[in-house]
Amino acid sequence: MTITRSLRACLLALTLALTPALAAAPATAAPLPTIVLVHGAFADATSWDGVATLLRQHGYQVMTPANPLRGPANDAAAVQRTLDTIAGPVVLVGHSYGGFVISNVHDPKVESLVYIAAFAPVQSEVAxxxxxxxxxxxxxxxxxxLQLAVVDDPTGIAGKNIDGYVAPDSFHETFAQDVSDATAADMLAHQRSIAVAAxxxxxxxxxxxSTPSWYLVSGSDRIIPPASQRFMANRMGADTSEINSSHASLVSHPAEVADVVEAAVR
Known part of the structure; x- marks a missing residue:
């Protein structure tokens, strides 16, 4: 009987000792979302390199799928194929024409949308x-x-083999006036044309x-006028901020862009 009482007393003392520690133990943290970065016209996935590096340093898994630049329906389907490989929550980010594409992606895993100097259409609107x-x-x-060229269109859709691209001698001044000559030359080497029909x-x-949205306006944009960006951001009720940047803010201001993306993480 004495041994039993002693055992109970020891267990009670142990329980009381552990209770504060158990109460103070943090709850299991929710998994970080995967961040999917969708590039726009006149660029490829390398335009996200600076932003992606910063986000990965902060512990996020980042994916930068190729945007075919053939048209919103076709390109949204391409992005969806990337989302199909992701099991958890997603923050979906689009730059420029990439914003039009992410606006046409409907996946319940997407918790937030982020628009970086991007098109944000309403239904039936064209870019x-x-x-x-x-x-x-x-x-x-x-x-x-803006120059035009006939291309070998992989979709085989009639009328989508006429592409537009930024003339090389105008690329730096028009698309990315706030980056160095060397950076602009590298961006030009990665330029990809877009179907005019897109x-x-x-x-x-x-x-x-139906999805919480953020918008970062480029205040010195020479591609999509800042007034147009502000109009679209206001129309969609986005959490909006602005920086003094060219259209290529993701290249010239990667830290500020990464900050907006992280603000969209619930």
Whole structure:
């Protein structure tokens, strides 16, 4: 009997001793979302290198899928194939035309959307409307800066083999005036043209209508006028901030862009 009482007393004392430690133990942290970065026109996935490096240093898994630049429906399907490989939550980020693409991705894993100097359409809208010189003057994406070329289109869709690209002698001044000559030369080497028809293809129902969204305006943008960016950000009710940057803010200001992406992590 005495041994039993002693054993109970020891167990009680041990329980009391452990209770504060157990109470103070932190709850299991929720897994960090995978961040998927979608590039826009006149660029490829390497345009995200600086941002992706910073996010990975902060513990995030980052994916930078190739955007085919053929049209919103086709390109959203390509991004969706990347999302299908991810098991957990996602923060989906789009730059420039990449914003049009992520607006047409509908996946319940996507917790937040981030637009970096990007198109953010409403249903049935085409990207070209955001460049309307009457409503939003200032874009330099016009001939001779904008050049056309016939390409071998992999989709085989009629009318999508006419591509637009930024003329090499105008690329630095128009697309990325706030980066060094060497960086601009590297970006130009990675330039990818976009099907002209992509900017004339109507958007489907936008995912931002039901998903928390963030928007980073480039205040010195010479591709998508800042006024157009502010209009789209306000229309979508996005959490909006602005930096004094060229269209290529993801290259010239990677830390600021990474900060906005991290702000979108729940």
């Amino acid at each position: 070209q409307l955001a460049l309307d010189p009457i409503r939003f003057p200032g874009s330099r994406l016009l001939p001779p800066v 900017n004339l293809e109507p958007s489907g129902a936008p995912s931002w209508a």
